[in-house]
Amino acid sequence: MAEYSTLGSVAVLQVNNPPVNSFSHHVRQALVDGLERAQRDPAVRSIVIMGKGRTFPAGADIREFGSGAAVKMPNLLMVLQAVDTCQKPVVSAIHGTALGGGFELALASHYRLAVPSARMGLPEVHLGILPGAGGTQRLPRVVGVKTAIQMITSGQHIKAQQALSLGIVDKIVQGDLLKEAVSFARSVEGRPVEDRRISQKTVPEADKVDEVVEAARKTILRKARGAIAPMTCVQAIQASVLPFEAGMAREAELMAFLMTSWQAPAQQYAFFSEREVRRWSHPRDKRINFKTAKPRVVKSVGVVGAGTMGMGITINLLQAGLKVVMLEVNKKQLDKAVNTIKKTLSQKSASQKMSQLTTAMDYSQLRDVDIVIEAVFENMRLKKEVFRKLDAVTKPQTILASNTSGLNIDEIAAVTKRPDKVVGTHFFAPANVMRLLENIYGRQTSPETVATAMQLGVTIGKVGVLVGNCPGFVGNRMLGSYTAEAVFLLEEGAEPQDVDRAIEEFGFPMGPFRMGDLSGTDIGWKGRIAKGLTTEHGPPPATPALYRRGNRYCPLPDMLCMKGRLGQKTGAGWYRYEPGSRTALPDPVVLQMIQDYRQEHGFKKRTISSQEIVERCLYPLINEGFHILDEGIAARSLDIDVIYLFGYGWPRHTGGPMYYAERVIGLEKLLCSLETYSARYPDHAHLQPSPLLRNMVAKGGSLAALGTDSKL
Ligand SMILES: CCCCCCCCCCCCC/C=C/C(=O)SCCNC(=O)CCNC(=O)[C@H](O)C(C)(C)COP(=O)(O)OP(=O)(O)OC[C@H]1O[C@@H](n2cnc3c(N)ncnc32)[C@H](O)[C@@H]1OP(=O)(O)O
Numbered sequence: 251m252a253e254y255s256t257l258g259s260v261a262v263l264q265v266n267n268p269p270v271n272s273f274s275h276h277v278r279q280a281l282v283d284g285l286e287r288a289q290r291d292p293a294v295r296s297i298v299i300m301g302k303g304r305t306f307p308a309g310a311d312i313r314e315f316g317s318g319a320a321v322k323m324p325n326l327l328m329v330l331q332a333v334d335t336c337q338k339p340v341v342s343a344i345h346g347t348a349l350g351g352g353f354e355l356a357l358a359s360h361y362r363l364a365v366p367s368a369r370m371g372l373p374e375v376h377l378g379i380l381p382g383a384g385g386t387q388r389l390p391r392v393v394g395v396k397t398a399i400q401m402i403t404s405g406q407h408i409k410a411q412q413a414l415s416l417g418i419v420d421k422i423v424q425g426d427l428l429k430e431a432v433s434f435a436r437s438v439e440g441r442p443v444e445d446r447r448i449s450q451k452t453v454p455e456a457d458k459v460d461e462v463v464e465a466a467r468k469t470i471l472r473k474a475r476g477a478i479a480p481m482t483c484v485q486a487i488q489a490s491v492l493p494f495e496a497g498m499a500r501e502a503e504l505m506a507f508l509m510t511s512w513q514a515p516a517q518q519y520a521f522f523s524e525r526e527v528r529r530w531s532h533p534r535d536k537r538i539n540f541k542t543a544k545p546r547v548v549k550s551v552g553v554v555g556a557g558t559m560g561m562g563i564t565i566n567l568l569q570a571g572l573k574v575v576m577l578e579v580n581k582k583q584l585d586k587a588v589n590t591i592k593k594t595l596s597q598k599s600a601s602q603k604m605s606q607l608t609t610a611m612d613y614s615q616l617r618d619v620d621i622v623i624e625a626v627f628e629n630m631r632l633k634k635e636v637f638r639k640l641d642a643v644t645k646p647q648t649i650l651a652s653n654t655s656g657l658n659i660d661e662i663a664a665v666t667k668r669p670d671k672v673v674g675t676h677f678f679a680p681a682n683v684m685r686l687l688e689n690i691y692g693r694q695t696s697p698e699t700v701a702t703a704m705q706l707g708v709t710i711g712k713v714g715v716l717v718g719n720c721p722g723f724v725g726n727r728m729l730g731s732y733t734a735e736a737v738f739l740l741e742e743g744a745e746p747q748d749v750d751r752a753i754e755e756f757g758f759p760m761g762p763f764r765m766g767d768l769s770g771t772d773i774g775w776k777g778r779i780a781k782g783l784t785t786e787h788g789p790p791p792a793t794p795a796l797y798r799r800g801n802r803y804c805p806l807p808d809m810l811c812m813k814g815r816l817g818q819k820t821g822a823g824w825y826r827y828e829p830g831s832r833t834a835l836p837d838p839v840v841l842q843m844i845q846d847y848r849q850e851h852g853f854k855k856r857t858i859s860s861q862e863i864v865e866r867c868l869y870p871l872i873n874e875g876f877h878i879l880d881e882g883i884a885a886r887s888l889d890i891d892v893i894y895l896f897g898y899g900w901p902r903h904t905g906g907p908m909y910y911a912e913r914v915i916g917l918e919k920l921l922c923s924l925e926t927y928s929a930r931y932p933d934h935a936h937l938q939p940s941p942l943l944r945n946m947v948a949k950g951g952s953l954a955a956l957g958t959d960s961k962l
Contacts, residue, residue: 305346562681757901
C-alpha cells in the first residue's frame with residue numbers, strides 16, 4: 251500500500267510494500283487514490299512520494315508479470331500519467347534503489363531528490379523487457395539518446411552523484427529525507443509544473459538520433475548474443491524523438507512484443523532462481539535445509555595454494571572483509587601472488603584489505619582459522635596429503651573445504667578424523683569475478699558444515715548452489731558430454747570454428763574450442779591421463795584408438811596436447827594466436843591434423859548444420875542434467891540452471907539448460923531428438939535418453955514439480 255499523511259500543506263505518499271516496495275496492484279491503486287485525494291484537498295499544495303523502510307520502489311512487481319496482474323487497472327502507466335499531469339508539484343524523494351518502474355515514477359515526477367547513497371537505473375533488460383512505463387521516452391529527454399541507450403541496454407545502476415551530474419536528480423540531500431523532502435516541496439509550492447514535465451521536453455540533439463543508434467547497433471547486437479530485449483529497447487528509445495504520445499505508443503507496442511516473447515519469462519525465471527538457491531536443501535535429504543541448519547561464524551579463512559585459484563579466492567575473501575591466512579610452500583609463488591593481490595584490490599581500500607592478509611609457509615599458521623579452503627593442484631594424492639596436514643594442525647572445529655572441480659569429496663574426507671567438517675567449495679576462475687560457488691556435501695558432511703559453506707558464499711557475494719558428490723559434480727559432469735560431442739563433430743566434418751560459431755550464435759560467450767584454448771587444453775588432458783584414459787605419449791598400450799573401457803573416445807584433444815598446443819598460453823591450441831593477441835585464428839596445422847585423423851580412421855567428411863551442432867552439443871548436456879536430478883545430485887532443476895547461468899556462460903535469455911529443455915525445446919521434442927541421435931550413434935553413451943526424461947514424457951509432469959521450487 252501507499253500510506254497517506256499530510257505535513258501542513260504537503261501530502262506525503264509513502265509506499266509500504268516490503269521487501270523492496272514494488273508496485274503490486276494494491277500499491278498502484280493506493281498511489282492513484284492518494285494522488286486524487288491530494289488533488290482534491292485545497293489545503294494540500296504539494297506532494298512528496300517516497301518509499302518506507304529500505305528503499306524507494308525498486309520497480310514493478312515481477313511476480314505479477316507471470317500472473318497477468320501487471321496489466322490490472324490501474325496499471326503502472328496510469329499511475330505515472332496521474333503523477334505527470336498532477337496540477338500540484340510532485341517531488342520524488344529517493345533512497346535505496348529506485349529501479350525500473352520506481353525510477354520511471356521518479357522521472358514522471360516534477361522534482362527529484364536523492365540521498366547520497368541512493369542508486370537508480372532501468373534494469374528491465376535483464377528481465378527480457380523494456381522500461382515500459384515511459385522510461386524509454388523520458389530518460390532520453392533528460393540525458394540524451396546516447397546515454398539513455400547505454401543506461402537502458404546495460405541495465406546498470408548509477409549513483410546519486412552521477413544522476414545529479416546527468417541532470418536526473420535536482421538535488422542531493424543530507425540528513426533526514428522526509429524532513430528535507432517536505433521542506434523542498436514547500437519551497438516549490440505555487441510554481442507552475444508545466445515546464446517541469448519531462449514528457450513535454452524534447453530530446454537533445456534529436457537530429458543525430460539515427461546516427462547514434464546506428465553506431466550503437468553493432469555493439470549491442472554482439473553483446474546481446476541472441477537476446478532480443480537490448481535491441482528492442484534501442485528501437486523504443488529511437489522513438490523518443492517523436493511527440494510524447496506517439497513515442498509512448500511505440501514503447502507500448504514494443505513492450506507487448508517482449509512481454510509475449512519466450513525470452514521474458516525465461517529471464518524472470520533466472521531472476522527468481524538466483525534468489526531461490528538461497529533456500530537450499532540437501533539434495534537427497536530435504537529435512538536438512540536452510541531453515542534448520544545453523545552456520546558457524548566465520549571470521550578468518552585459510553587458503554592453501556597461491557596459484558590462480560588460491561589467489562582469486564583470497565582476493566574475494568579480502569574484498570568481503572574477512573581475515574585470510576594464505577599458505578604457499580613455494581616462496582617465489584607466494585611473493586608473486588601477494589603482488590598480484592595488491593594490484594587487483596582497488597587503490598582506495600588496498601592497504602586496509604592487505605592488512606587482513608597473513609602469508610604462511612608453515613601449516614601450523616593455519617591453526618586458528620575458522621575454515622580452510624584448499625586450492626592446490628587437481629590431484630587426489632596431493633589433496634589427501636594437504637587434508638591430512640590440515641586435520642593435524644587446525645583446531646577441531648575448523649571446517650576443511652576443498653576447491654576441487656570434480657574429485658571425490660568422501661575420499662578426501664576419509665583421510666581426516668573430521669569427515670563431518672569436510673565440504674567441497676568449487677569456485678570458478680577467475681574466482682574473484684565469477685559469481686558461482688558450487689558447494690558439495692559429502693556422505694558425512696554435517697548440516698552445520700553445509701550451512702557454513704552456503705553462508706560463506708553469501709558473505710563473499712557469491713551465488714551458492716548446494717549439490718551432491720559425484721565425478722565432476724553438476725557443472726563439470728554435464729560439461730563432459732558437451733565437450734565430448736563437440737570433438738566427435740570434428741571427426742565427422744566440422745572444424746573448430748564451425749562448432750564455436752554455432753554455440754556462440756546460440757548465446758554462449760565462447761564455444762568449446764575457444765574456451766579450451768583460454769583455460770588450457772592440458773587441463774582436460776592431465777585429467778584423462780590421471781584417469782588412465784590416455785598417456786603423455788598416446789593411448790595406453792593395447793588400447794584401441796577410438797574406444798576406452800567400451801565407450802567411444804576421440805583422441806584428437808590428446809593429439810593436440812602432444813604437439814605442445816596447450817592453448818593461448820603457448821600461442822597455439824585449437825587455434826593459433828599472433829604474439830600478444832587473444833584473437834583465435836583458424837590454423838591450417840590443426841585442420842590438417844583433423845583431416846589426417848579422419849582419413850586414418852575412415853571418417854567421411856560431411857557438412858554439418860549449425861542446428862545439428864547446437865543439438866549434438868547441448869542436448870546431451872541437458873540429458874546429463876536429467877540423470878543428475880534422477881540421482882538426487884541436484885535437489886531442483888533450478889539449481890542446475892543457476893550453476894549453468896553463473897558458472898558456464900549459459901545464455902540468460904534462455905533461462906538455463908533445464909528451463910530451456912522444458913519450456914523452449916519441449917521435453918517430447920528433446921526426447922525424440924536424443925532418440926534419433928542415439929540411434930545414429932549407438933556407442934555415444936551420453937546420447938541415450940535418461941530414464942527420467944523418458945518417464946516425464948510418458949507420464950507428464952513438470953521439472954518444477956520434481957523439486958521444491960514451487961514459488962516459480
Ligand atoms: C501483453 C503485454 C501488455 C503490455 C502492456 C503493459 C502495461 C503495463 C505496463 C507495465 C510496465 C512495467 C514497466 C516496469 C517494469 C519494471 O519495473 S520491472 C522491475 C525492475 N526492477 C528490478 O528489476 C529490480 C529487481 N530487484 C533487484 O535488483 C534487487 O532485488 C534489489 C532491489 C537491488 C535489492 O537487492 P537485495 O537487497 O540484494 O535483495 P534481493 O534478495 O534481490 O530481493 C529481496 C526480495 O525481493 C524480491 N524482489 C526484488 N525485486 C522485486 C520486484 N521488482 N518484484 C518482485 N519481487 C522482487 C526478491 O525476489 C527477493 O525475494 P525473496 O527471495 O523471496 O526474499
